[in-house]
Amino acid sequence: MALTTELGRQLQLREVGGILLQAATVDNWSEIQHFEAKPDDLLICTYPKSGTTWIQEIVDMIEQNGDVAKCQRAIIQHRHPFIEWARPPQPSGVEKANTMPSPRTLRTHLPTQLLPPSFWENNCKFLYVARNAKDCMVSYYHFQRMNQVLPDPGTWEEYFETFISGKVGWGSWFDHVKGWWEIKDRYQVLFLFYEDMKRDPKCEIQKVVQFMGKSLDETVLDEIVQETSFEKMKENPMTNRSTVPKFILDQSISPFMRKGTVGDWKNHFTVAQNERFDEIYRQKMEGISINFCMEL
Numbered sequence: 619m620a621l622t623t624e625l626g627r628q629l630q631l632r633e634v635g636g637i638l639l640q641a642a643t644v645d646n647w648s649e650i651q652h653f654e655a656k657p658d659d660l661l662i663c664t665y666p667k668s669g670t671t672w673i674q675e676i677v678d679m680i681e682q683n684g685d686v687a688k689c690q691r692a693i694i695q696h697r698h699p700f701i702e703w704a705r706p707p708q709p710s711g712v713e714k715a716n717t718m719p720s721p722r723t724l725r726t727h728l729p730t731q732l733l734p735p736s737f738w739e740n741n742c743k744f745l746y747v748a749r750n751a752k753d754c755m756v757s758y759y760h761f762q763r764m765n766q767v768l769p770d771p772g773t774w775e776e777y778f779e780t781f782i783s784g785k786v787g788w789g790s791w792f793d794h795v796k797g798w799w800e801i802k803d804r805y806q807v808l809f810l811f812y813e814d815m816k817r818d819p820k821c822e823i824q825k826v827v828q829f830m831g832k833s834l835d836e837t838v839l840d841e842i843v844q845e846t847s848f849e850k851m852k853e854n855p856m857t858n859r860s861t862v863p864k865f866i867l868d869q870s871i872s873p874f875m876r877k878g879t880v881g882d883w884k885n886h887f888t889v890a891q892n893e894r895f896d897e898i899y900r901q902k903m904e905g906i907s908i909n910f911c912m913e914l
């Protein structure tokens with residue numbers, strides 16, 4: 619009971635610069651902002667529920683030259699320090715990154731304006747994965763239903779309002795995607811789409827290989843495509859979060875590896891919600907030349 623109360627307190631959300639973050643992250647904000655990135659760091663950047671775990675497994679498989687056994691060395695949450703994560707008394711994401719040998723692969727959900735400045739100063743590589751907002755909203759809703767230490771999402775109708783107003787962890791989807799899209803040509807950013815990864819995983823994985831400065835045989839690429847499929851990762855205890863206790867992630871409510879598809883929003887959005895969302899999207903993303911694929 620004491621443990622769940624403590625976890626609940628840590629995962630309450632508080633604001634930094636108008637963005638909701640977990641309370642323990644806010645408590646640790648100075649350490650996070652002073653994080654010292656190194657020029658050879660690779661930072662995986664995503665808005666929550668955009669395919670973070672998927673791209674992490676892909677990057678690790680590439681780093682390990684397709685050696686599946688090496689990717690089984692630890693659960694995915696422990697392989698790439700999550701720089702803004704804090705859950706005392708466990709070491710923070712910053713502490714884990716500081717003890718990791720280079721070259722490091724790190725991960726974040728932070729929007730550009732909250733990223734520790736040293737990442738820009740060191741011209742690090744950023745690998746951003748974007749997912750269409752409607753599927754992201756659906757995935758985040760089910761995640762908040764099953765995550766027992768996050769605020770209850772309420773009904774779907776209530777969550778729809780919460781999400782479009784950006785009152786969720788890591789803030790507004792619109793601002794997050796816009797922010798990373800706008801800086802992509804000024805820094806070393808590989809900007810990928812979840813929907814492209816579903817449509818042609820080999821092509822997108824090849825882009826990541828090149829971005830990482832690696833070269834892999836065709837057979838290794840094929841192996842990575844296979845091993846990082848939704849079906850494989852759903853069965854893999856190192857990626858499916860099955861090791862997280864039920865009092866934190868209750869996968870009987872909704873599995874972490876839930877559907878892994880493009881277009882599940884059609885099973886959730888009413889016609890009226892869809893029309894309203896499209897209008898809000900048009901206003902908020904005006905002038906941004908991104909074309910999201912909404913169904914495959």
Ligand SMILES: Nc1ncnc2c1ncn2[C@@H]1O[C@H](COP(=O)(O)O)[C@@H](OP(=O)(O)O)[C@H]1O
Nearest residue numbers: 667668669670671672757847848875876877878
């Ligand atoms: N290998 C894979 N292929 C496709 N989708 C995947 C995947 N691994 C995880 N996902 C999906 O990515 C979402 C989780 O994102 P994150 O890792 O950023 O939290 C979930 O979406 P759904 O809830 O739509 O199924 C999950 O099912």
Ligand SMILES: CCc1ccc(OS(=O)(=O)O)cc1
Nearest residue numbers: 640666667670768786787788
């Ligand atoms: C505040 C909501 C939230 C979202 C994502 C989280 O972590 S992870 O991306 O699933 O590892 C944690 C909390």
